[in-house]
Amino acid sequence: MLTYERIYAVVRQIPPGQVATYGQVAELAGLIGKPRLVGYALYRVDMTTDDVPWQRVINAKGEVSESPLRHGSDYLQRAMLEDEGIEFDHRGRIDLGKYKWRPPDSVIEQALAAFGENLG
């Protein structure tokens, strides 16, 4: 289960007003090449709590993903992002070049430290 916590930890590092892609989170979470795990983890996130800002995690296309189980709350996620100052394209896409989260070295160092714990 630490795998998920790793992802949550990274997602929590995402500051408001910015978005990160699954690949980005996966890379920082040590799940390089396994973006699906991130998506799966976010799906498992208990959105009833604010533990993880899953809303700031989108796909590499800059679109806000949605799940059939999430049906109906897709607009809610968009609203939350808009509330953070993020603008959506006419197609519902976000300008990653403007809003994509740029992980600071501190986060990378933390990630590396986390890897060490796991890698042994």
Next chain:
DNA sequence: GAAATGACTCAAC
């Protein structure tokens, strides 16, 4: 243990 699922990503046309 084995099969099925999945909020994705990269590459090719």
Next chain:
DNA sequence: CGTTGAGCCATTT
């Protein structure tokens, strides 16, 4: 730019 196909592996049943 949009669609199609293959890769990835932990979680779930």
